[in-house]
Amino acid sequence: MNPITIPTKEQVPQESRKYFDYFMTKLGMMPNLHAVMAWSEPGISTYMQLQNRVRLLDRRESEIVSLVVSAMHEADYCLETHAMIARLNGLSDAQITEVKGGTAQFDGRLNTLARLVHSILQNKTRADAATLEEFFAAGYEFPHLLDVILTIADNVISNIVSNTVHLPADNPASC
Amino acid sequence: LETNFRTQHTVRFYAGALNKSPKTLANHFALFNHPAPSKLIQRRIVQEARRYLFYTDKTAKEIAYSLGFASPAHFSRFFKNQTGANISSLQK
Numbered sequence: 001m002n003p004i005t006i007p008t009k010e011q012v013p014q015e016s017r018k019y020f021d022y023f024m025t026k027l028g029m030m031p032n033l034h035a036v037m038a039w040s041e042p043g044i045s046t047y048m049q050l051q052n053r054v055r056l057l058d059r060r061e062s063e064i065v066s067l068v069v070s071a072m073h074e075a076d077y078c079l080e081t082h083a084m085i086a087r088l089n090g091l092s093d094a095q096i097t098e099v100k101g102g103t104a105q106f107d108g109r110l111n112t113l114a115r116l117v118h119s120i121l122q123n124k125t126r127a128d129a130a131t132l133e134e135f136f137a138a139g140y141e142f143p144h145l146l147d148v149i150l151t152i153a154d155n156v157i158s159n160i161v162s163n164t165v166h167l168p169a170d171n172p173a174s175c
Numbered sequence: 176l177e178t179n180f181r182t183q184h185t186v187r188f189y190a191g192a193l194n195k196s197p198k199t200l201a202n203h204f205a206l207f208n209h210p211a212p213s214k215l216i217q218r219r220i221v222q223e224a225r226r227y228l229f230y231t232d233k234t235a236k237e238i239a240y241s242l243g244f245a246s247p248a249h250f251s252r253f254f255k256n257q258t259g260a261n262i263s264s265l266q267k
Contacts, residue, residue: 026265028225028258059231085230171222 004165006035015041019048032167033077033158050154056147059089064099064110065151068117071100075159077167112138117152180219182243186212221257224250228265235262 009020009030016038023030037044055062063086070078083096091099095106102118104110112135119131135145161167176189183189189212190200200212210218220242227238239250251262 025260026225027229028222084226088226088231 004036004039006032006168007039012038013041016044019044029171031081031170033081033162036161036165036167047154047157050150050157053150055151056144057151060086060091061110061113062151063089063091064104064114065117065148066155067096067099068102068114069121069152069155070159072102072118072121073156073159073163075162077162077169078155078158080169109138109140112140113148117148120149120152176215176219180216180223180243181241184216184220184243186216189216217253217257221254224254224262225258225265228262235266238262 009017012020012035019034019038020030023034034044034047037047057065063082066078066082067086070082079100086096086099087093095104098104098106099114102114104114112131115131116127116135119128120126179188179192186197186200190197193200195203197212204210204212209215223242224238227233227241233241235251236247239247242250244250244253254260254262
């Protein structure tokens, strides 16, 4: 039996409830991931701060990172969400499928990003030197690398949460 | 609906695809206590609009055309009617 349930706004600590209001206003629904994290106020607030930080990577680049990481961790909930976001940001289904495998040959620069993320996880956080070299050669700089690392970390958190509590997909009828 | 909502906004289109009249389709939905077909179409468009606003940097104008509206003004009126909120208030 899985003891962790997806709470309603009324079930979570008072300090966590504002996040339900935030998502209802912005998105019209509460994602299951954030609902579960709202069981802990420090949990949800720390995670939201990480997600809402100023980013150097653009939307497409962030989704490339998320798709590679979530695919390697076989996190179905996250994969479904990030495929949806990637589509909204102009990636085709075929491109999304390729990115899940750790490459993005449809775009040279994005390809160095996908391959770097794959290499970092594959080699237990030690990026292959040549792959890192290609990433920098594509015009990325060290602050970008740090943003990649934060994006990986964000996804590792959500992948573990979703795989641990077996998060069901959001709103299955419309995904 | 999932395949066509970006371009087709009328119940007539979906009823036609099922070889039914819009009226028959609405009656079937009512029989099973389902929200009206027109409601389902509107809801799906609103949800997609919210997703664009939340997850992309697209402008209201770009979103309006992606969702099959004839003009941005038409889209913002629809969004305001459906949600009570202005598009600009949801853009980060």
